Amino acid sequence: MSSLTYVRGYLVRLLIITGCLSALISWYFVSPQADTAFTELNIMNMNISLFTLFVGIITISARYIRTIKAREKYWPYQLYAMVLMILWVIMGTTVGLFSDFYQTAYLSTKITLHIAILGQIVFFMASGAYRVFRIRNLRTAIFAIGAATLCALNAPWIAIPFPQLDPFREWLLSHPGMAPGRGIMIAGAIGACALGIRVFLGLEKGALRVTEAA
Amino acid sequence: MVFEGLGNGSAMIPIILSEVGQFLRTGRSFQLLLVFVLGILITVSYFLGRRGKLWEIRPLEALEAIWEGVGRCAEMGRPVMILPGISGLGSPETLAGLTIFGEVAQRSAEIGVTPISSASSSEVILASEAIIRSAFTSAGKPELYATGKYVRWFGGDQFSYAVGAAGQVIADKPGMCLQIGYFLFDVIVAAETGSRVGSIQIGGTLGSLNMLAMFCDYVFIGEEIYAASASISRDKMATATIAGQDWVKLIVIVLLIVGAILGLAGNTDLYKLMGM
Numbered sequence: 001m002s003s004l005t006y007v008r009g010y011l012v013r014l015l016i017i018t019g020c021l022s023a024l025i026s027w028y029f030v031s032p033q034a035d036t037a038f039t040e041l042n043i044m045n046m047n048i049s050l051f052t053l054f055v056g057i058i059t060i061s062a063r064y065i066r067t068i069k070a071r072e073k074y075w076p077y078q079l080y081a082m083v084l085m086i087l088w089v090i091m092g093t094t095v096g097l098f099s100d101f102y103q104t105a106y107l108s109t110k111i112t113l114h115i116a117i118l119g120q121i122v123f124f125m126a127s128g129a130y131r132v133f134r135i136r137n138l139r140t141a142i143f144a145i146g147a148a149t150l151c152a153l154n155a156p157w158i159a160i161p162f163p164q165l166d167p168f169r170e171w172l173l174s175h176p177g178m179a180p181g182r183g184i185m186i187a188g189a190i191g192a193c194a195l196g197i198r199v200f201l202g203l204e205k206g207a208l209r210v211t212e213a214a
Numbered sequence: 215m216v217f218e219g220l221g222n223g224s225a226m227i228p229i230i231l232s233e234v235g236q237f238l239r240t241g242r243s244f245q246l247l248l249v250f251v252l253g254i255l256i257t258v259s260y261f262l263g264r265r266g267k268l269w270e271i272r273p274l275e276a277l278e279a280i281w282e283g284v285g286r287c288a289e290m291g292r293p294v295m296i297l298p299g300i301s302g303l304g305s306p307e308t309l310a311g312l313t314i315f316g317e318v319a320q321r322s323a324e325i326g327v328t329p330i331s332s333a334s335s336s337e338v339i340l341a342s343e344a345i346i347r348s349a350f351t352s353a354g355k356p357e358l359y360a361t362g363k364y365v366r367w368f369g370g371d372q373f374s375y376a377v378g379a380a381g382q383v384i385a386d387k388p389g390m391c392l393q394i395g396y397f398l399f400d401v402i403v404a405a406e407t408g409s410r411v412g413s414i415q416i417g418g419t420l421g422s423l424n425m426l427a428m429f430c431d432y433v434f435i436g437e438e439i440y441a442a443s444a445s446i447s448r449d450k451m452a453t454a455t456i457a458g459q460d461w462v463k464l465i466v467i468v469l470l471i472v473g474a475i476l477g478l479a480g481n482t483d484l485y486k487l488m489g490m
Binding site: 024027028029030031045048049052053055056059060062063073074110113114117118120121124125127128129131132183184185186187188190191192193194195196197198199201203204 | 361362402
């Protein structure tokens with residue numbers, strides 16, 4: 001057995017089982033040893049995640065530089081992104097992440113862009129709602145009427161002059177709306193536990209499949 | 215523990231329970247019991263599966279639509295886009311999404327459809343790269359794989375990922391967009407863009423299911439993503455574990471009904487027991 005097969009076949013699984021067991025023991029039992037093991041593994045996980053961030057930046061840079069050199073489609077945007085990435089790294093390392101200058105620059109760009117995207121989302125939701133709430137049969141009619149009622153009862157031009165409708169809106173949200181939502185969450189939690197057990201048993205092929213085939 | 219001087223065995227039980235109780239964290243005993251029961255039932259169903267017991271699983275419409283979508287992509291000469299969401303590898307939804315991703319990528323690679331993807335978390339990006347490499351290798355076409363060609367990263371922020379994925383949809387015009395994993399509001403941007411380029415939309419998540427359902431043609435509702443991840447590989451052993459999962463759901467449904475009846479009768483014993 002080669003050392004690589006050993007690492008991929010056994011060591012990775014051993015680490016996963018140790019990590020899962022330490023997390024479970026630490027959650028359910030008072031055990032300082034399990035707490036320490038879980039914290040250590042968590043720190044290792046964070047370090048690996050941080051390392052993958054560098055790999056992500058290297059990948060994106062390699063791709064963008066190739067596109068810019070070949071003057072492929074959208075190359076000016078990618079040049080702009082590359083210049084900004086370098087500028088932000090220089091700025092962060094020179095003035096510090098928590099300096100007023102950096103924070104102002106960061107918030108005034110990021111928050112502005114976020115708000116722009118949120119504005120776009122409103123139109124996307126309206127477009128999606130138009131497609132979804134079209135009445136085709138009895139089931140979609142009930143669905144559309146329920147949605148239209150909730151929209152109307154949340155709109156200030158109806159909710160403010162008719163405050164007596166508020167209990168009906170509350171009832172719609174907290175009874176027919178909440179119950180299936182909780183049902184989905186409970187079933188989802190059971191499904192997540194089952195997935196965890198499949199990972200334990202080596203049946204879940206997701207990311208682990210990669211280590212076997214690579 | 216010192217048990218000297220105890221006259222009979224029954225007197226030891228409260229002492230043992232008290233000692234065990236000191237090791238258990240308060241309010242988590244019932245949770246532990248439920249996880250323990252879940253583990254036993256899933257292991258039982260797994261071993262029954264190993265002994266030849268075949269479990270009938272209800273066909274998932276969305277799962278069937280995935281294979282139709284891959285075929286549609288092949289006919290149209292368009293790529294298939296798979297988005298595993300904005301969470302890291304610690305999320306069970308992302309893990310389930312990656313399993314489906316692997317199977318779809320492999321089928322796509324086999325019939326000459328290009329699988330493309332993007333994710334928010336850099337660790338998921340690496341996993342996705344490895345999955346696509348593995349898919350091309352398994353399909354006997356390792357020469358087609360190139361790092362950064364199929365999987366793109368637009369940053370760790372939720373919205374930068376969403377806008378990047380939407381841009382990728384516009385640029386590549388996939389025939390099918392598969393969004394299975396952990397999503398928040400970002401799903402609206404990518405999914406609506408997918409609708410506009412005429413791709414089949416198939417989605418599955420837990421928290422933002424309502425938003426995802428607005429834009430998708432087929433949806434995995436809640437835990438169906440976990441059932442799909444177990445049954446997509448057609449592995450009998452993985453499918454058998456769904457039976458154990460269903461037994462636990464039955465127990466939970468019984469608990470819900472009994473709890474509701476007791477609650478209406480003014481009895482809170484079950485509620486207190488679950489909070490132990």
